[in-house]
Every structure is written in structure tokens, then in C-alpha cells.
Amino acid sequence: MxxxxxxxxxxxxxxxxxxxxxxxxxxxxxxxxxxxxxxxxxxxxxxxxxxxxxxxxxxxxxxxxxxxxxxxxxxxxxxxxxxxxxxxxxxxxxxxxxxxxxxxxxxxxxxxxxxxxxxxxxxxxxxxxxxxxxxxxxxxxxxxxxxxxxxxxxxxxxxxxxxxxxxxxxxxxxxxxxxxxxxxxxxxxxxxxxxxxxxxxxxxxxxxxxxxNFRAEYERLQGERLAAFAEFVADVQAGAYPGAEHDVSVDDAEFAGFLEGLNHG
The missing domain is CATH 3.20.20.60 (Phosphoenolpyruvate-binding domains)
Structure with missing residues (x-):
């Protein structure tokens, strides 16, 4: 209907x-x-x-x-x-x-x-x-x-x-x-x-x-999930994550002002 x-x-x-x-x-x-x-x-x-x-x-x-x-x-x-x-x-x-x-x-x-x-x-x-x-x-x-x-x-x-x-x-x-x-x-x-x-x-x-056969697909996805998590853990331990492309940038002058404020705080 x-x-x-x-x-x-x-x-x-x-x-x-x-x-x-x-x-x-x-x-x-x-x-x-x-x-x-x-x-x-x-x-x-x-x-x-x-x-x-x-x-x-x-x-x-x-x-x-x-x-x-x-x-x-x-x-x-x-x-x-x-x-x-x-x-x-x-x-x-x-x-x-x-x-x-x-x-x-x-x-x-x-x-x-x-x-x-x-x-x-x-x-x-x-x-x-x-x-x-x-x-x-x-x-x-x-x-x-x-x-x-x-x-x-x-x-x-x-x-x-x-x-x-x-x-x-x-x-x-x-x-x-x-x-x-x-x-x-x-x-x-x-x-x-x-x-x-x-x-x-x-x-x-x-x-x-x-x-x-969703069970086989779920098992495949679980294997992929485990592999992805393991790669993330390895990247963190090796210092490969985060990379420069993941960082938030700050203007040089603003960062200098921030450091100055810390030093004279």
C-alpha cells in the first residue's frame, strides 16, 4: 500500500x-x-x-x-x-x-x-x-x-x-x-x-x-575497524599524527603577542 x-x-x-x-x-x-x-x-x-x-x-x-x-x-x-x-x-x-x-x-x-x-x-x-x-x-x-x-x-x-x-x-x-x-x-x-x-x-x-549474509559483512567491517584503529594508534605513537595539515594556524604577530603576554603575565 x-x-x-x-x-x-x-x-x-x-x-x-x-x-x-x-x-x-x-x-x-x-x-x-x-x-x-x-x-x-x-x-x-x-x-x-x-x-x-x-x-x-x-x-x-x-x-x-x-x-x-x-x-x-x-x-x-x-x-x-x-x-x-x-x-x-x-x-x-x-x-x-x-x-x-x-x-x-x-x-x-x-x-x-x-x-x-x-x-x-x-x-x-x-x-x-x-x-x-x-x-x-x-x-x-x-x-x-x-x-x-x-x-x-x-x-x-x-x-x-x-x-x-x-x-x-x-x-x-x-x-x-x-x-x-x-x-x-x-x-x-x-x-x-x-x-x-x-x-x-x-x-x-x-x-x-x-x-x-550480513554476518560476513559485519565481520569484514570489524576487521577493517580494528585495522583502522591500530593504524591510528601506531601513528600517534610514532608522531605521524597529527600532521601539519591537521593543525590550526595562527598569525605570527598574534602568536608573538601571546608569548609576550605569557612572559610578562
Missing amino acids: AGKRMTVADLRAAKGQRKLSMLYVETLDEAAAASAAGADVLSIIAPLWTREMREAAGDCFVQVGLLYGELITAEDYLRAGFAARAVGGDAYYCGASLDTVARMSAEGLPVVGHVGLVPSKATWTGGFKAVGKTASSALKVWADMCALEKAGAVAVELEVVPARVGAELSRRSPLVTFGMGAGSGTDAQYLFAEDVLGCTRGHKPRHAKTYR
Whole structure:
């Protein structure tokens, strides 16, 4: 939707009509590149959400991640949500209770929930592995989605569930599904920029796809950085820096007057 920033109404209207692209970004350069590339949705955590980020994100619909665990009460989430909206957020990720989701929704804040593999709550589903591989587990994901819908959420991150389960959940729910490792049947395909760029920190998930090798480029740049710093240190130690071309000049007469003043001070 180049040239027109999506609203929640646009996001909902796109469900079942076209596939959305979504990226988690952390820097101004990443946000600007994602916008220029035509990404539909960006996910940016609240500590990184600034007016500069909003500008860099361009026409992208931005989900601002309100950090679960740093925020506790519904009032915490409401204040953080309104603060993020003031900067230009479009929707707000909330991993807190259904009561908190309902409170935010009642105040007109568009909420994005999270089901399936939820990293902050993975201990309840057996750790960092797929969820929904049994009928009962898949039905629990469906129940969680229905509960979020009832609480007023507008979208949901659907993470690491079998592709057929993801497609069926997305088809049956009015929630816009941001799929991460949930197959091609979700409404949006969501990846982290670091995985796309090939500079993943830690474990690279199965669903990640790498399009460039930034890690090699970063390593090359680090080598160049070290070499440049070492040359600077060597120049200082050898007296080669600074050279005459780096010095500020002073008129001879003025310098003589300065010395005279020092000598008679």
C-alpha cells in the first residue's frame, strides 16, 4: 500500500484478500529499508519506538511491542499504549492477561495478542518447540484465539504451529493472523530482520529464511575497524599524527603577542 499508511480497518479488509509481509526491526536503517521495500507491517518494541522510528517506518503499519514482564498492571499497559500511540503507533502487542487486553481494547487501543509458541510462556507448552501437533493442543490454541477475540483484540501473532493448523485457525478466526512458522495460510508472514539479513543472534529457527549474509559483512567491517584503529594508534605513537595539515594556524604577530603576554603575565 505504497503512499498510504494502513489503518486497522485496512488491515482487517486485507484478510483473505492478499498476503501481508511483516518484519521485526530494531534500527532506523532497517525500518527505512523495510518501508522502501514495500513491507506492510513492522514490529518494533516500545523501548526503540521513537518519532525518528515512526518517520523511518514511512507508510508501514507499526505494531509496537509492549514488553511483557516490564509492564505488570493494566494501568501500566494503558499508559504505555497511549504513549506509543502518541508517537504514531498503529497497534500494540500485549502478552498480558485477557483482562488487560479487554481494558486496552475498551479504550480504543488496537491490541495484538499471541498464541502458539509464546517465548515468554514457553514453559507451559513444553519449551521452545511447536505447539498444536495434537488435536487437544491445537484446540487449546483455537480457544486462546477465541478468548482474545472476545476480549477485543484485532490481531494475533500465531507462532510455530503446524501449517494445516495455522491455515484452519486463520480461516475460521476474524483476527488478523501474523504467522511466524505457522505456514502459508496465515494472513501475514512475519520474520525478524536479523534472520532475513543473515545476522541471527543465537538460535536460528526452522521457519527463518536468510536472503543476505550480513554476518560476513559485519565481520569484514570489524576487521577493517580494528585495522583502522591500530593504524591510528601506531601513528600517534610514532608522531605521524597529527600532521601539519591537521593543525590550526595562527598569525605570527598574534602568536608573538601571546608569548609576550605569557612572559610578562
